[in-house]
Amino acid sequence: MVLKMEIAAIIVTYNPEIKVLNDLVSMLSTQVNRVIIVDNNSKNNDDIVFLDENVTVIKENCNIGLAKAQNLGIKSVIDTCTHVLIFDQDSSISSDFVDRQLKCENELLKDNIKLSAVGPAFIDENTQYEYPVTVYKGPFIKHVSIEDKPVKATFIIASGSLIRTSVLKDVGLMLDDFFIDFVDVEWCLRANSKGYSCFINPYVKMSHCIGELRIKIGRRMISMHSDFRKFYIYRNGMFMLRLPYVPFGYKLRVFVFNIIRSVIGVCISQNKKESLKATYNGWSKGFTSFKKTP
Numbered sequence: 001m002v003l004k005m006e007i008a009a010i011i012v013t014y015n016p017e018i019k020v021l022n023d024l025v026s027m028l029s030t031q032v033n034r035v036i037i038v039d040n041n042s043k044n045n046d047d048i049v050f051l052d053e054n055v056t057v058i059k060e061n062c063n064i065g066l067a068k069a070q071n072l073g074i075k076s077v078i079d080t081c082t083h084v085l086i087f088d089q090d091s092s093i094s095s096d097f098v099d100r101q102l103k104c105e106n107e108l109l110k111d112n113i114k115l116s117a118v119g120p121a122f123i124d125e126n127t128q129y130e131y132p133v134t135v136y137k138g139p140f141i142k143h144v145s146i147e148d149k150p151v152k153a154t155f156i157i158a159s160g161s162l163i164r165t166s167v168l169k170d171v172g173l174m175l176d177d178f179f180i181d182f183v184d185v186e187w188c189l190r191a192n193s194k195g196y197s198c199f200i201n202p203y204v205k206m207s208h209c210i211g212e213l214r215i216k217i218g219r220r221m222i223s224m225h226s227d228f229r230k231f232y233i234y235r236n237g238m239f240m241l242r243l244p245y246v247p248f249g250y251k252l253r254v255f256v257f258n259i260i261r262s263v264i265g266v267c268i269s270q271n272k273k274e275s276l277k278a279t280y281n282g283w284s285k286g287f288t289s290f291k292k293t294p
Contacts, residue, residue: 006081007098008034010073012066017087024091026056031098032085036076038069046132065179070158074173088159096284098213101162104150104201114172116188117163119156121146125207133200138249139256154250155188160206167196171264177240181239182236184244193245195267198250227278233280234258238286 009028013021023035028035035055039045040063048057060073074084085098094100101118106117122131132143136154144151161184171191174183188198235256241251262279269275 002058005083006034006077007032007085008036008073008077008081008085009085010071010077011035011037011087011089011091012073012185013037013042013045013048014040014063014204015044017050018044018047020090020092021048024052024089024178025052026083027093027095027097028085028093029054031080031112034077037075038073040064040066040069044076055245065176067174067178067180068125068176071176071185075163081165084163084165084168086158086161086163089158091159091206093206094204094226098162100134100203101160101201103262104199104203105162105164108150108199110174114165114196115199117156117161118150118196118201119153119158119162119198119203120160120201120206122157123205123207130205131160136247136250136253138203138247139253140249146200146202148202150201152197152198153188154192155185156198157199158184159185159247161198167191170194171196178239179232180236181232182240185241186246189243189250208222220256225244227269227271227274230261230275230278231282231285234282235240235260238283252267 009032011024012023023038023294025035029052033054035050035052037048037050037055037057039048039057039059040061042048045059048059050057056076058076060069065074070086077084085101088094097120103122105115105118108118123129124131130146132145133143133151133153134155135144135152171187171194174187178186191198240246240254262283266272266275266279
């Protein structure tokens with residue numbers, strides 16, 4: 001039985017920069033009760049070593065994917081902790097990050113909001129552009145500026161997000177089949193279907209880079225990714241279309257934009273054969289391989 005607030009940070013690693021990871025763990029160790037690192041068979045996993053008894057490293061013998069690794073970390077603390085914080089291996093936080101996340105959560109809960117998760121505001125690490133909150137209206141999106149109050153979002157990025165374990169027990173964990181892309185989006189939309197809402201916290205900011213390349217189409221920016229990621233983006237995009245709780249407008253937008261990404265991705269690729277292969281495999285597997293539902 002949980003008698004007091006206990007917070008665990010979950011970090012999934014894959015070939016991390018050890019210094020960056022060490023800095024993150026060092027910063028977290030003074031702010032949370034436990035740090036759980038799940039390593040996806042990194043080439044440098046022998047260097048992922050911590051003497052702190054509150055830091056646990058779970059080393060996998062293969063790359064089990066982001067979603068399953070997050071779930072392993074969550075399962076190890078879900079019955080003993082009140083909250084989890086999810087981080088990427090290259091996340092960088094301030095010394096009061098957790099306090100500011102809890103402050104935002106407390107404000108929202110006091111307003112009787114059925115809260116799923118609180119995420120930080122994000123700044124592009126290359127351009128210092130501050131991302132607005134994205135709110136979907138059917139297939140269209142509305143960008144909402146982040147000012148001095150928490151902002152309700154359709155979904156939030158997993159990195160830095162604060163989630164109560166009671167919510168995870170109600171909504172369920174991440175979908176293992178998704179492996180990497182759409183993991184956080186799917187979970188937030190599933191939570192939304194159960195009446196929960198997620199918010200962006202104006203009190204904390206984190207740097208982030210979406211995609212290896214961004215292409216401007218009209219007034220919209222489209223993120224482009226490596227061939228490895230292309231497969232999961234197109235496959236998981238089709239998975240999203242098959243989930244009953246994902247709104248139709250979002251499904252339509254994902255389908256249309258993935259077609260655009262597919263065409264542009266092949267056209268600008270330096271290895272068109274590999275890009276075409278990843279694109280074809282992603283779309284085709286999206287029609288045939290999805291088995292699990294929450």
